[in-house]
Amino acid sequence: MSENGAGPLAGLLVVDMASMMAAPGVAMMLADFGATVLKVERPDGGDVSRSAPMRAGSTSVWWRLLGRNKEAVTLNLKDKRAQEILRRILSDADVLIENNRPGKLEAMGLAPAALHADNPGLIILRVTGWGQTGPYADRATFGTQIEAMSGFAYANGHPDGPPTLPSFALADGCTGYLGAFAVMAALWAREHDPEHRGQVIDLSIFEALFGMLGPQASAFDKLDLVYERQGSRAPLSAPRNVYRARDGRYVAVSTSGGAHIAHRTFAAMGRGDLIAHPHFATLEARLAHIDEVDATMQEWIGRHDADDIVRALSEAGASVAPIYSIADVFRDPHFQARELIVAAPSADIGPVKMQNVVPKLSRTPGAVRWSGRPLGADNEHWLIERLGLSREEVDALRRDGAI
Amino acid sequence: MSENGAGPLAGLLVVDMASMMAAPGVAMMLADFGATVLKVERPDGGDVSRSAPMRAGSTSVWWRLLGRNKEAVTLNLKDKRAQEILRRILSDADVLIENNRPGKLEAMGLAPAALHADNPGLIILRVTGWGQTGPYADRATFGTQIEAMSGFAYANGHPDGPPTLPSFALADGCTGYLGAFAVMAALWAREHDPEHRGQVIDLSIFEALFGMLGPQASAFDKLDLVYERQGSRAPLSAPRNVYRARDGRYVAVSTSGGAHIAHRTFAAMGRGDLIAHPHFATLEARLAHIDEVDATMQEWIGRHDADDIVRALSEAGASVAPIYSIADVFRDPHFQARELIVAAPSADIGPVKMQNVVPKLSRTPGAVRWSGRPLGADNEHWLIERLGLSREEVDALRRDGAI
Numbered sequence: 001m002s003e004n005g006a007g008p009l010a011g012l013l014v015v016d017m018a019s020m021m022a023a024p025g026v027a028m029m030l031a032d033f034g035a036t037v038l039k040v041e042r043p044d045g046g047d048v049s050r051s052a053p054m055r056a057g058s059t060s061v062w063w064r065l066l067g068r069n070k071e072a073v074t075l076n077l078k079d080k081r082a083q084e085i086l087r088r089i090l091s092d093a094d095v096l097i098e099n100n101r102p103g104k105l106e107a108m109g110l111a112p113a114a115l116h117a118d119n120p121g122l123i124i125l126r127v128t129g130w131g132q133t134g135p136y137a138d139r140a141t142f143g144t145q146i147e148a149m150s151g152f153a154y155a156n157g158h159p160d161g162p163p164t165l166p167s168f169a170l171a172d173g174c175t176g177y178l179g180a181f182a183v184m185a186a187l188w189a190r191e192h193d194p195e196h197r198g199q200v201i202d203l204s205i206f207e208a209l210f211g212m213l214g215p216q217a218s219a220f221d222k223l224d225l226v227y228e229r230q231g232s233r234a235p236l237s238a239p240r241n242v243y244r245a246r247d248g249r250y251v252a253v254s255t256s257g258g259a260h261i262a263h264r265t266f267a268a269m270g271r272g273d274l275i276a277h278p279h280f281a282t283l284e285a286r287l288a289h290i291d292e293v294d295a296t297m298q299e300w301i302g303r304h305d306a307d308d309i310v311r312a313l314s315e316a317g318a319s320v321a322p323i324y325s326i327a328d329v330f331r332d333p334h335f336q337a338r339e340l341i342v343a344a345p346s347a348d349i350g351p352v353k354m355q356n357v358v359p360k361l362s363r364t365p366g367a368v369r370w371s372g373r374p375l376g377a378d379n380e381h382w383l384i385e386r387l388g389l390s391r392e393e394v395d396a397l398r399r400d401g402a403i
Numbered sequence: 404m405s406e407n408g409a410g411p412l413a414g415l416l417v418v419d420m421a422s423m424m425a426a427p428g429v430a431m432m433l434a435d436f437g438a439t440v441l442k443v444e445r446p447d448g449g450d451v452s453r454s455a456p457m458r459a460g461s462t463s464v465w466w467r468l469l470g471r472n473k474e475a476v477t478l479n480l481k482d483k484r485a486q487e488i489l490r491r492i493l494s495d496a497d498v499l500i501e502n503n504r505p506g507k508l509e510a511m512g513l514a515p516a517a518l519h520a521d522n523p524g525l526i527i528l529r530v531t532g533w534g535q536t537g538p539y540a541d542r543a544t545f546g547t548q549i550e551a552m553s554g555f556a557y558a559n560g561h562p563d564g565p566p567t568l569p570s571f572a573l574a575d576g577c578t579g580y581l582g583a584f585a586v587m588a589a590l591w592a593r594e595h596d597p598e599h600r601g602q603v604i605d606l607s608i609f610e611a612l613f614g615m616l617g618p619q620a621s622a623f624d625k626l627d628l629v630y631e632r633q634g635s636r637a638p639l640s641a642p643r644n645v646y647r648a649r650d651g652r653y654v655a656v657s658t659s660g661g662a663h664i665a666h667r668t669f670a671a672m673g674r675g676d677l678i679a680h681p682h683f684a685t686l687e688a689r690l691a692h693i694d695e696v697d698a699t700m701q702e703w704i705g706r707h708d709a710d711d712i713v714r715a716l717s718e719a720g721a722s723v724a725p726i727y728s729i730a731d732v733f734r735d736p737h738f739q740a741r742e743l744i745v746a747a748p749s750a751d752i753g754p755v756k757m758q759n760v761v762p763k764l765s766r767t768p769g770a771v772r773w774s775g776r777p778l779g780a781d782n783e784h785w786l787i788e789r790l791g792l793s794r795e796e797v798d799a800l801r802r803d804g805a806i
Binding site for chain 1: 411412414424428432436455456457459463464465467468469533534536537542543544545546547548549550552553555556557558560561564565566567568569570571572573575576577579580582583584585587589590591592595600601602603604605606607610611613614615616617619620621622624625626628629630633634635637638639643644645647653654655656657659664686690717721722723725726730731732736737738740741743744752755756757758759761762763764765766767
């Protein structure tokens with residue numbers, strides 16, 4: 001938290017009416033850094049992430065994470081009173097985050113033009129798989145489709161195996177980061193606009209993933225290069241692979257960053273002779289003789305234990321790491337020193353450990369204050385204290401299923 | 404570009420003295436949205452990304468991409484005059500982006516406290532593999548180590564194969580997005596601080612990747628669950644895999660997002676009988692009988708061509724996609740309609756195609772204006788026109804190797 005405990009985005013009001021991962025991930029980033037984020041959910045079960053697999057207590061760990069630092073209210077937007085409440089909230093909000101299919105917001109009476117008539121400064125972040133326009137705009141989308149069509153899966157895996165999807169929600173995860181940046185850019189533009197105007201952000205999960213895949217498009221355009229599956233090898237570095245140590249553990253070695261890195265690695269292996277070897281001297285030579293290079297690495301690594309390999313090559317300034325599972329991450333002293341894992345309070349199952357807020361801001365850091373709250377936990381705070389409804393009105397809304 | 408052609412971040416001055424991927428990727432995001440980004444490079448070769456593999460003309464496609472929209476000046480910071488020029492530029496800048504090992508900036512006489520004495524509002528983004536603190540802070544780092552130790556590689560690949568590193572610079576890519584957000588959050592804090600103070604951002608590439616891996620830490624903490632390699636299967640959805648169609652092409656199918664998605668998929672396959680089958684009715688049942696589920700999917704998919712599968716399951720509202728290479732991405736009509744790929748002018752090899760700016764802002768969009776420029780291309784503009792040096796002074800700097 002900042003000097004006053006509030007984080008750099010204190011004072012911003014963000015309404016998160018999205019579900020599951022990508023768009024709620026944007027809202028989580030903003031909440032981590034101090035924005036007030038109001039999660040608006042359907043009364044009948046709420047966000048899909050609550051009932052997703054991997055339940056801890058009654059609620060999935062997905063919601064424990066994605067709901068952190070958010071306030072939770074329920075609104076059934078089929079009820080006119082609930083619609084009116086949402087419109088009142090949005091008239092004072094800075095940001096609306098939604099991930100309906102294109103056109104659905106409009107069908108709900110919440111078209112951007114209508115929202116901007118009430119509140120010209122509103123930033124409206126619309127997150128969809130394929131974007132608001134184009135032939136696939138109306139398709140159902142999940143991260144898997146995006147990982148399949150972005151080129152990621154095509155190039156992920158081994159040459160003798162099938163294309164391989166990621167083991168985690170890669171496309172959704174990077175969309176969280178990109179969307180948080182885009183919201184801040186639009187807020188910056190609003191602050192520097194004499195008319196203080198907001199705008200609409202059309203954020204495609206596909207485009208977020210594709211945007212961080214590096215120069216593959218340029219390499220295809222100029223060099224006719226198509227990234228093929230090559231296991232853990234890479235076009236930019238050789239050796240670069242995963243090898244099996246004597247004790248059965250795996251270690252990764254990479255030598256990008258200049259010729260001296262590979263040379264240091266060979267020297268640390270007691271193979272200084274390779275530095276001048278025609279198959280090993282330059283990156284181009286090593287890439288051309290990659291099977292020989294990998295066999296040489298595996299031969300040495302297979303004769304040593306993983307910890308010794310990491311220590312010896314690290315001390316030589318080479319670039320090496322053990323392959324860690326999440327259990328290894330929890331045990332690692334560096335990550336403990338960095339407070340990578342933080343325990344977030346919950347209402348029902350005690351503290352829930354999760355990744356901490358990143359990165360670290362020196363003057364106004366973010367903070368994890370609580371994990372995802374129960375459905376409707378903040379209904380009374382918002383409806384009575386913030387919006388001035390009476391207890392009788394709130395009781396009626398609840399009785400009618402409007403909240 | 405915005406209504407005045409400048410993008411939402413017009414007026415901001417960012418100095419990028421970093422190299423290669425992660426930190427320059429942050430600067431690229433800011434440049435894409437209109438900030439003036441000044442790339443400061445050593446006169447002897449400049450950023451490593453210029454001489455990286457995958458050359459198009461004399462320069463790698465890495466620099467063509469990462470240098471886009473940036474102005475390029477050379478400064479040899481071993482020369483006192485060059486140091487003084489950098490200090491003058493930083494005294495007027497909004498953001499400094501660097502990725503030296505911890506302590507090196509201080510050793511160069513550019514400690515944050517000294518920079519803040521000149522310019523209290525400066526945002527200093529420090530990008531390193533492991534962060535500025537902790538036992539590994541001084542280690543050499545590349546993305547591969549981070550992908551190895553984050554849990555990514557451990558869970559990526561097939562159960563009968565080794566852990567698998569990504570085929571592209573995953574950790575660097577997501578750091579670009581996260582760093583751009585963090586800079587904007589710090590700028591927002593500065594705008595709302597009565598003393599207009601900047602701060603230091605400690606951005607670890609490891610933490611950026613770990614932060615977007617989803618609820619693995621919480622699942623380990625509360626459920627003792629360690630993500631293992633499971634090919635293209637996933638814990639959240641079943642079926643979710645890559646299957647081989649009759650014509651030899653691969654298709655990905657996912658059914659997350661609620662029970663109805665899997666049921667629609669079965670119905671579209673003419674297997675409505677599975678909806679009530681005890682091994683297929685619920686997600687839990689399908690996960691418990693995943694080999695049977697995948698065999699059923701493969702049997703049907705293997706009897707049809709990829710395009711027909713995608714069409715049939717898409718029309719049914721199921722979630723399916725072909726596995727695309729970068730060549731397929733270029734051909735796809737949706738991505739053409741979205742202008743996913745843009746041609747960026749270059750000084751020497753004509754337009755270079757690359758991914759466009761994302762996401763799309765309705766009022767103040769970003770734009771790709773040029774691809775990475777030649778080393779020192781903007782020296783005279785900056786030194787003479789912006790800083791007021793004489794031509795004689797610039798000639799002397801060049802003669803002495805200071806620029």
